[in-house]
Amino acid sequence: MTTFASPAEVADALKGAGYLSTDRISQVVFLAERLEKPVLVEGPAGVGKTELAKALAAIHERRLIRLQCYEGLDESKALYEWNYRKQLLRLQADTGDWDTVEGDIFTEPFLLERPLLEALRSAEPVILLIDEVDRVEIETEALLLEVLADFQASIPELGTIVAQSQPLVVLTSNNTRELSDALKRRCLFLYIDYPDVEREREILLTRVPELPQRLAEQIAGVVRHIRSLPLRKPPSVSESIDWARTLLALGIDEVNEGVTVDTLNVLLKYQADLDKVAGDLS
Ligand SMILES: Nc1ncnc2c1ncn2[C@@H]1O[C@H](COP(=O)(O)OP(=O)(O)O)[C@@H](O)[C@H]1O
Ligand SMILES: [Mg+2]
Structure with a gap:
């Protein structure tokens, strides 16, 4: 490493x-x-x-x-589990004594590795x-x-x-x-908290390389402001990235109130939040 x-x-x-x-x-x-x-x-x-x-x-x-x-995640999904189906097949196919079979079906080939064990x-x-x-x-x-x-x-x-x-x-x-x-x-x-405007601008430019600098700055500023409002679910970095891609797709190169209100559904996932932000912006 x-x-x-x-x-x-x-x-x-x-x-x-x-x-x-x-x-x-x-x-x-x-x-x-x-x-x-x-x-x-x-x-x-x-x-x-x-x-x-x-x-x-x-x-x-x-x-x-x-x-x-x-x-509900438990040991069988986190650590390991025995492959019951395979064990059953082995049992059905077997003619030998139980001790041999038991010693056999609890071995590596019958083990299902889950992430922790892996x-x-x-x-x-x-x-x-x-x-x-x-x-x-x-x-x-x-x-x-x-x-x-x-x-x-x-x-x-x-x-x-x-x-x-x-x-x-x-x-x-x-x-x-x-x-x-x-x-x-x-x-x-x-x-890790929401990024400040400067860092969010950098994240946007890294994740959406074709985004113009100025637009990245505006998006980061507006998102920061929206996050300062008392919302049920403030927009995350993933959502500001989605918003940047949306604006690019719509050919928008300047963020203003009209554009923001028109595309808010990309940033916010609750109608009450949408109403609140739309009210705040107008
Ligand atoms: N510091 C960062 N640098 C680059 N991209 C970031 C950064 N923080 C968030 N992102 C972007 O935001 C998205 C969501 O981040 P993610 O790690 O899935 O969030 P969570 O905190 O919910 O696990 C990522 O896919 C990535 O594109
Ligand atoms: Mg996560």
């Missing part, structure tokens, strides 16, 4: 991968790699949390293994992204903790699986609930 001598080098590498960092982001990434600690990235939706993990995979040329969290057993170091961890029940966090604490996991039939290589772990959270103290203690904490 490329090792970085300073946070500034991290920032340059991320930029090369199309990710616009901040001093804070570069510093935490630098420390995570030095201290071999997971990073917990928190912040509103669409500010570049998941993208950071993808960019890290790109700059280190490592495989990205993603565990997408959701309510990351642990990868010979090449990977980037492990545990995405939207706030969606799992607090009990499932315990499972993640075990893996993150020692980079190992136990499978009763196979024994303890110790990491073959140290993964770089990124967890993200949209902060819909408090995470356990134990999980937080394991990780370096990074809060």
Whole structure:
């Protein structure tokens, strides 16, 4: 893995991968790699949390293994599961005694590897992204903790699986609930907020290279203003990128109130928010 001598080098590498960092982001990434600690990235939706993990995979040329969290996610989807169908077929085909069969169907060929196990057993170091961890029940966090604490996991039939290589772990959270103290203690904490106007302009120009400078500036300014209003769902960076693409597609090279109101549905996803912003602009 490329090792970085300073946070500034991290920032340059991320930029090369199309990710616009901040001093804070570069510093935490630098420390995570030095201290071999997971990073917990928190912040509103669409500010570049998941993208950071993808960019890290790109700059280190490592495989990205993603565990997408959701309510009800359990060990069988996070760590491993036995391939019951295959086991059943083996049982039906078998004429031997039970001990032989049992010793057989709980072995490697019958194991279904899920993302955590895949990351642990990868010979090449990977980037492990545990995405939207706030969606799992607090009990499932315990499972993640075990893996993150020692980079190992136990499978009763196979024994303890110790990491073959140290993964770089990124967890993200949209902060819909408090995470356990134990999980937080394991990780370096990074809060990513909406970018300031200058950084958002840069992100827009990186993601939509054909966007004129001036338009990028105007979009970033208007979006910043809209975010200052009390909305149910303020526009995220993804939405300002969508807005930039929309304006380009419509051949618009100047943002004004009329244009903004006419295309607000790209930025806002609730009618109440649309009404509020339209009212504010006129
Ligand atoms: N710092 C950034 N540099 C470049 N692109 C960014 C940055 N932050 C956000 N983006 C863009 O915004 C999109 C949404 O980011 P994403 O990581 O999916 O958000 P979330 O925080 O919800 O995980 C990304 O696909 C990317 O195009
Ligand atoms: Mg995400």
